Amino acid sequence: MIAISEIFGPTIQGEGALTGVPTVFVRTGGCDFRCSWCDTLYAVEARFKADWTPMSAEAVLAEVERLSGGRPLLITLSGGNPALQPLGDLLSLGQARGYTFAIETQGSKAQDWFARLDHLTLSPKPPSAGMAFSQRRFDACLAAAGVNTQVTLKLVIADEADYRWARDFAARYPHLPLTLQPCNPAPATPDEPARETDLDALNARLRWLVDKVTADGWFAARVLPQLHVIIWNNERGV
Ligand SMILES: C[S@@+](CC[C@H](N)C(=O)[O-])C[C@H]1O[C@@H](n2cnc3c(N)ncnc32)[C@H](O)[C@@H]1O
Numbered sequence: 333m334i335a336i337s338e339i340f341g342p343t344i345q346g347e348g349a350l351t352g353v354p355t356v357f358v359r360t361g362g363c364d365f366r367c368s369w370c371d372t373l374y375a376v377e378a379r380f381k382a383d384w385t386p387m388s389a390e391a392v393l394a395e396v397e398r399l400s401g402g403r404p405l406l407i408t409l410s411g412g413n414p415a416l417q418p419l420g421d422l423l424s425l426g427q428a429r430g431y432t433f434a435i436e437t438q439g440s441k442a443q444d445w446f447a448r449l450d451h452l453t454l455s456p457k458p459p460s461a462g463m464a465f466s467q468r469r470f471d472a473c474l475a476a477a478g479v480n481t482q483v484t485l486k487l488v489i490a491d492e493a494d495y496r497w498a499r500d501f502a503a504r505y506p507h508l509p510l511t512l513q514p515c516n517p518a519p520a521t522p523d524e525p526a527r528e529t530d531l532d533a534l535n536a537r538l539r540w541l542v543d544k545v546t547a548d549g550w551f552a553a554r555v556l557p558q559l560h561v562i563i564w565n566n567e568r569g570v
């Protein structure tokens with residue numbers, strides 16, 4: 333069974349290389365990390381376990397088909413860490429009906445079914461997140477993706493130290509397409525679910541990041557906002 337926090341859409345992918353692409357999100361419950369600025373703690377912290385529904389692959393796909401009116405589109409697996417879940421059967425069922433699959437994960441856990449995804453977005457955490465990085469685990473994710481899954485790096489930047497870390501990190505993986513996104517410093521939290529972020533402050537961070545990248549001539553990086561935050565602020569399920 334798959335631990336499901338929420339299934340929603342169709343909406344658009346708001347982050348990373350697939351920004352703007354229509355998609356349904358399947359958000360799993362449970363994470364091996366607890367990032368300081370995580371915007372989805374309701375799908376992370378064990379105290380919310382009772383809100384996560386154990387679902388079969390068939391039941392998850394049935395809900396996606398209901399939401400999409402049976403018209404196949406991109407299914408984005410996120411969480412929590414979806415790589416902790418048994419998602420191989422969901423891929424087989426969905427792909428047989430024409431759906432394509434992308435995953436968002438931090439690169440801490442590899443699964444053999446990564447090779448059957450269309451897109452694997454790896455988002456290793458910068459220093460500001462407060463999480464340890466395992467090179468071995470990250471490289472295992474890359475190896476599991478094989479040659480047929482499109483891998484991209486998505487790095488969140490909160491401050492100067494994160495920016496320097498991102499420069500070093502990306503230099504070790506020059507073959508991977510790279511997107512940078514400014515950290516939302518005021519995400520909604522379980523204790524303050526209606527919290528709104530300051531979009532002007534977020535835009536200032538975006539401008540700072542563009543200035544850094546252009547001043548450094550870092551032309552391999554693409555700088556993108558979280559489009560869903562610009563459109564819907566910290567709203568959940570969009
Ligand atoms: C909520 S995570 C779930 C998937 C997986 N656990 C991961 O971190 O990649 C989805 C994406 O949101 C990003 N993210 C989380 N909180 C954020 C914030 N406050 N500002 C910007 N991006 C954030 C993560 O870095 C990740 O790229």
Ligand SMILES: Nc1nc2[nH]cc(C(=O)O)c2c(=O)[nH]1
Nearest residue numbers: 343344345346347410560570
């Ligand atoms: N529209 C939209 N785009 C997203 N990209 C990554 C998301 C996530 O929470 O993983 C997300 C999300 O929650 N909504």
Ligand code: SF4
Nearest residue numbers: 363365366367370412
């Ligand atoms: S790894 Fe992803 S879901 Fe887990 S705590 Fe960090 S940002 Fe949140």
Ligand SMILES: [Mg+2]
Nearest residue numbers: 371372410560
């Ligand atoms: Mg999100």
